Amino acid sequence: MLYIVATPIGNLQDITLRALETLKKVDFIYAEDTRRTKQLLTAFEIHKPVISLHHHSPESILEEVRCGVEDGKEIAYVTDAGTPGIQDPGGKLVEKLRDSIGYEFITPIPGPSSVTALLSVAGIAADKFSFMGFVPTKKGRETFIRKILAETEPVVFFETAPRFLKLLDQLIALGGEKRVLIVGRELTKKFEQIQFGLPEELKKDFLEPRGEFVLVLCP
Numbered sequence: 001m002l003y004i005v006a007t008p009i010g011n012l013q014d015i016t017l018r019a020l021e022t023l024k025k026v027d028f029i030y031a032e033d034t035r036r037t038k039q040l041l042t043a044f045e046i047h048k049p050v051i052s053l054h055h056h057s058p059e060s061i062l063e064e065v066r067c068g069v070e071d072g073k074e075i076a077y078v079t080d081a082g083t084p085g086i087q088d089p090g091g092k093l094v095e096k097l098r099d100s101i102g103y104e105f106i107t108p109i110p111g112p113s114s115v116t117a118l119l120s121v122a123g124i125a126a127d128k129f130s131f132m133g134f135v136p137t138k139k140g141r142e143t144f145i146r147k148i149l150a151e152t153e154p155v156v157f158f159e160t161a162p163r164f165l166k167l168l169d170q171l172i173a174l175g176g177e178k179r180v181l182i183v184g185r186e187l188t189k190k191f192e193q194i195q196f197g198l199p200e201e202l203k204k205d206f207l208e209p210r211g212e213f214v215l216v217l218c219p
Contacts, residue, residue: 001141002069003076003096004090006083006111010189012043014112020044022109026074030065032088033080049155053077055089062096069097069105076109083113087133087158109165114214115156118184121194122216124154129216132157142170148217149176155217168199179216186211 003022008014023029023046030053031037037050053061068075077084077093082088097106119126128153135158136144148155149171157169171179181202185193195205 001074002065002093002106003074003078003109004084004094004106005078005109006113007037007040007078007081009081009112009114009117010192012040014031014102014188015040015044016109019109019111020046023048023076023078026076028068028073029076029078030061031078031080031092032084032090036080040122041176052116053093053210057089062093066097066100070101072092081112081114083111086113086115086131112188114158114184114187117187118182118194118214118216119154119156121184122154122182122197122218124182124216124218126154129154129156131155134158134160135163137163142174145170145176149174149179151217152219153218157215157217159213159215161209161211161213164206164213165203168203171199175218182216182218184214185209187214 003026005019005022007019023041026048029037029048029050031050032054034050034052041048041050065075077089077090079090085094094106115131119129131151132148132155135141148157177199180196181199182196183194183202191211195202
């Protein structure tokens with residue numbers, strides 16, 4: 001069986017009992033960031049082989065996982081934080097096993113997600129929303145911003161701290177000066193900050209942005 005295991009996005013206490021039970025019983029753990037995963041395992045006294053599987057891993061690593069499952073091994077895949085399959089190679093891994101041996105050998109172990117964490121405190125109707133991943137760093141950045149401004153439903157996306165103020169300026173320049181943003185910074189961590197307001201207002205709240213950002217652009 002391949003277990004797709006969600007892990008904490010910051011606060012280690014957010015891990016589920018089922019996730020811990022799964023990580024303790026598997027034969028191998030494949031991880032997007034082995035250093036971060038080993039910190040998690042050490043915190044809960046779990047001792048298992050951890051193997052790297054990230055965006056630049058060769059196809060042979062995916063094949064290695066498939067062969068392991070076919071040979072009867074119990075394998076877990078974890079991303080560096082949160083639920084695999086979003087902004088990480090979890091989707092490619094699942095596709096490999098799904099197309100070769102089927103869904104009956106794949107089990108999701110649900111848990112933390114920065115997307116739903118922020119939506120839960122957004123104070124808006126979130127029965128429908130779009131998720132757009134990271135804002136492009138260079139090419140396609142303006143197109144991305146125009147696209148989210150044209151959406152009629154809430155849009156959830158990620159931005160890095162160094163480019164956060166630039167994002168606010170671009171939203172203003174492209175006609176989004178009256179659009180409310182809900183900002184989650186360092187969610188579940190010691191310096192968690194959640195704020196909402198217009199782009200110009202938020203510039204005053206984040207004079208020196210640090211950490212990881214999740215944002216909701218309200219319709």
